[in-house]
Amino acid sequence: MTNHDEAAAVRPLTLAWVSRHLEVGERIVKTEALHGGITAEIRRLTIGTRDGSTRDLVLRTFVNVEHAEDGLNREADALTLLTGTGMPAPELVAVDPTAAHCEYPSLLRTHLAGRTVLDDEGLETRVSLLARQLVAIHALRPAVRPRGYVTLTTADTVVTPKGADAAAWATAIDVIRKPAPPYEGRFLHRDFQPGNVLFDVGPSRPADARITGVIDWAATSWGPADLDVAHCSTNLALLHGPAWGLRFPEAYEEAGGVLAAAANERLYWQVRDGLACSEEVQQVAKAWREAGRPELTTRTVEERLNAYVTALMDPLG
Structure with a gap:
């Protein structure tokens, strides 16, 4: 061997x-x-x-x-x-x-064929594919439901990045002090993001990409579709910029997915996942650098997280 x-x-x-x-x-x-x-x-x-x-x-x-x-x-x-x-x-x-x-x-x-793709080229195509795949996951109706989702982040454990918009983060933290909104349960992957999706994509034809596998089902749960969507949104924002995090919920709905009807309910899940990432920015950045994105320093990821959370809070003034 x-x-x-x-x-x-x-x-x-x-x-x-x-x-x-x-x-x-x-x-x-x-x-x-x-x-x-x-x-x-x-x-x-x-x-x-x-x-x-x-x-x-x-x-x-x-x-x-x-x-x-x-x-x-x-x-x-x-x-x-x-x-x-x-x-x-x-x-x-x-x-x-x-x-x-x-x-x-x-x-x-x-082992599944394909590879993770974390670079920016061909991203528009991959975002649409990710959205369609997540809709398919949420459509599963298992005979035995997995256990209910768990969120460990609290208002007291959020780590506000250095130089962050203090007012925006304070408002965001107040959002997750409130009880979770009601939801219709769905089968959740619970860590659905580009690092856990495999693609078949040729180096010269990124627009022809297709998904070959979804991996890492260790956090499978039952809960709101918004939570899975929010998690993928946060990861896209940190990997590719805040605009892509804001884009993903739209792509999910375009693919036939259904999110919470009320804007404040959607915001709750988006903010909850964004703030949860604040506690593990260093580990996330290190994993992405090892996977081929050396420019994603801890500081860069912190800045993108701040920009994403700030953008989420903008509608609240």
Whole structure:
């Protein structure tokens, strides 16, 4: 077995666990670290088959991550539920949520074709595709609903960026002091954003992009469609500029999605997700730099977050 780089090395107990879930005569011939994740170590494992060909699997390992067991159980349940739905999601191979066999909690799944695309070229096309894909996710009606959504950010945990518009942020924080508005429940991905969507896109034809997969279902929940839309909006604002964050709800509705009817209810979810990002700007910026956006320094992402939150609050004067 060869490692693409040192970070790709699979720990001994985990390696033995993975091997037990391969077909007879198969073996791991190469491992490669995949970048862009925040909570998990992600590795692509190339498997040599009996007939001399290869196939790929993906190993997700949670090292010293709080609530890893819950997240892995939730992802395993989601992948099982999504089987046969036509959703371009991976298939579950095995899961060890309590590290009973591996050094750390781990999940093994099939590998999907495609790649994440985080650059600006072809963005208009990808935003429309993202919107249509999210509408399809929200249309799922599982026989067993996932657990209700969770939001951990409170008015007291928001981290106001240095140099931010203090008045706008104070008004935004006041928005999330209020109770959540009523909503009609939907199946939520809960971390739907460009970093968790795979595309097939040629280097010379970005307008011909198509989605090949949606990954990282560890936070799957039941809740308001607005919350998923708000999360993707925040990520688009930080990756590509505030205007794209403001554009995404429109794209979602153009794709047939339904958001809260009242403007103040929509604003609640948009602001809640934007403020939630304030607590993890450094981790988000680091992940994006590792994924090929070196210009996205922590300061740059902070400035975009401030501009986005300020733009959201502009209608309130």
